[in-house]
Amino acid sequence: MDLAYGPAYTAFREEVRSFLKKNWASSEQFKGDPAKLTPEQRELSGLPRVERDRAFRQKAIAAGYLYRSVPRQYGGGEQEPDSLRADIIRDEFFRVRAPMEVSGNGTSMLVPTLLECGAEWQKEKFVNKTLTGEYLWAQGYSEPGSGSDLASVRTKGELKDGKWVINGQKIWTTLAHHCHYIFILVRTEPDAPKHEGISYLLMDLKQPGIDIRPLKQMTGQSEFCEVFLDNAMTPADWIVGERGKGWQVSRSTLKHERGFIAGAERQAATFASLMGLAQRCMKNGKPAIEDPQVREHLAVIMGYIESFRYSSFRQLSMNLRKQDAGMFNFMTKIAGSNTNAEMAKLARDLIGDDLLLAPPVSGDRLTKGEPAKRRGNEQWVAQYMSSLAMAIAGGTSNIQRNVIAERGLGLPRSY
Numbered sequence: 057m058d059l060a061y062g063p064a065y066t067a068f069r070e071e072v073r074s075f076l077k078k079n080w081a082s083s084e085q086f087k088g089d090p091a092k093l094t095p096e097q098r099e100l101s102g103l104p105r106v107e108r109d110r111a112f113r114q115k116a117i118a119a120g121y122l123y124r125s126v127p128r129q130y131g132g133g134e135q136e137p138d139s140l141r142a143d144i145i146r147d148e149f150f151r152v153r154a155p156m157e158v159s160g161n162g163t164s165m166l167v168p169t170l171l172e173c174g175a176e177w178q179k180e181k182f183v184n185k186t187l188t189g190e191y192l193w194a195q196g197y198s199e200p201g202s203g204s205d206l207a208s209v210r211t212k213g214e215l216k217d218g219k220w221v222i223n224g225q226k227i228w229t230t231l232a233h234h235c236h237y238i239f240i241l242v243r244t245e246p247d248a249p250k251h252e253g254i255s256y257l258l259m260d261l262k263q264p265g266i267d268i269r270p271l272k273q274m275t276g277q278s279e280f281c282e283v284f285l286d287n288a289m290t291p292a293d294w295i296v297g298e299r300g301k302g303w304q305v306s307r308s309t310l311k312h313e314r315g316f317i318a319g320a321e322r323q324a325a326t327f328a329s330l331m332g333l334a335q336r337c338m339k340n341g342k343p344a345i346e347d348p349q350v351r352e353h354l355a356v357i358m359g360y361i362e363s364f365r366y367s368s369f370r371q372l373s374m375n376l377r378k379q380d381a382g383m384f385n386f387m388t389k390i391a392g393s394n395t396n397a398e399m400a401k402l403a404r405d406l407i408g409d410d411l412l413l414a415p416p417v418s419g420d421r422l423t424k425g426e427p428a429k430r431r432g433n434e435q436w437v438a439q440y441m442s443s444l445a446m447a448i449a450g451g452t453s454n455i456q457r458n459v460i461a462e463r464g465l466g467l468p469r470s471y
């Protein structure tokens with residue numbers, strides 16, 4: 057296996073590095089002596105954080121480093137697909153903590169869907185402002201009773217006087233209380249077979265027929281919402297794709313380059329902090345890292361991370377050769393969720409009862425000068441909680457296993 061990038065990619069990495077050197081700086085450098093900044097860095101240094109990030113992103117888009125799969129006319133960087141270049145960009149931007157693409161449902165789900173299936177006016181109206189983070193989108197798929205079996209959605213959409221009138225309930229709607237719009241699956245053809253009677257609509261969340269109720273989580277935060285729709289309305293042409301074809305629209309694959317290596321690097325960084333924890337925590341009067349069981353557990357996790365890394369390289373190679381990755385995407389999600397959960401569980405065992413005392417919400421506690429140990433523990437509480445959520449979000453691990461078994465291995469359906 058040849059893991060070298062080759063001269064063209066090495067030159068590209070140098071190009072990205074010199075772009076970042078000229079246009080971005082660390083927080084300390086931005087706050088420090090202006091004479092030590094480049095003219096481009098100086099332009100950014102006086103701006104508030106949000107505006108600074110936005111201005112930098114615009115430059116990075118113009119250089120073709122961000123939103124590479126989005127055409128320029130909609131505010132993207134418009135480049136030929138090249139996963140290796142995309143990984144180099146991610147790598148280099150992450151190294152100097154430069155702002156990357158805005159993350160969220162809007163950029164990761166809606167934009168690719170609109171580019172593939174949307175009407176021209178929808179692309180013009182929504183794509184650019186979604187990329188810049190001006191429009192935030194909620195994902196209105198799940199309902200009580202329709203999660204894994206998503207095609208059973210019951211929220212009703214009826215066309216009346218040039219508007220869709222929507223009645224029903226969505227649940228688990230991440231950050232709906234902070235979003236401007238929602239893309240939503242509704243049943244518009246009640247008599248059609250279940251996969252064929254669904255439409256994919258766009259809707260303004262700020263209107264009287266919508267009641268958004270944030271759910272209080274055990275972490276104390278309210279990240280998810282219930283969304284009640286009582287004669288909520290959206291114009292007839294705010295439908296993406298054809299009426300009754302919303303299931304296919306919602307399946308629009310993410311055609312943009314995926315971050316193959318980034319996941320492996322993030323896992324390696326979490327593992328490095330887990331090693332630090334094992335060195336700091338005590339077990340039976342000695343640093344936990346000296347305990348044979350802890351060492352064995354760490355070695356097993358490291359094995360998973362290395363396999364994940366090499367599997368990412370393999371996916372990357374397949375992508376570059378335009379080969380179908382088959383079941384890899386499903387396997388990657390499960391492997392990623394499992395390894396994150398294993399790391400969080402070991403951290404939980406190492407920290408012990410102290411973990412119960414560490415509040416997951418950071419913010420003000422951190423600024424009140426809590427001891428460093430507590431800050432570290434808070435990080436692990438967050439990691440533990442999110443590892444549980446990641447095995448459910450975007451399709452549960454059980455469902456992914458079913459897909460691998462049935463479609464990948466050709467095993468018979470179990471039900």
Ligand SMILES: Cc1cc2nc3c(=O)[nH]c(=O)nc-3n(C[C@H](O)[C@H](O)[C@H](O)COP(=O)(O)OP(=O)(O)OC[C@H]3O[C@@H](n4cnc5c(N)ncnc54)[C@H](O)[C@@H]3O)c2cc1C
Pocket residue numbers: 194195196197198199201202203204205227228229230445446448449450451452453454455458
């Ligand atoms: C962090 C997070 C963010 C989310 N954000 C959103 C969002 O923004 N918008 C949105 O619409 N939804 C969102 N969801 C919802 C998510 O998509 C659903 O929770 C998920 O699809 C599972 O559906 P469910 O909760 O109804 O569980 P169910 O489908 O009721 O499943 C319950 C259990 O039964 C198992 N199960 C179900 N069917 C089968 C089967 N056939 N074979 C084997 N096991 C099965 C499941 O694996 C699970 O363990 C989010 C979820 C999480 C955790």
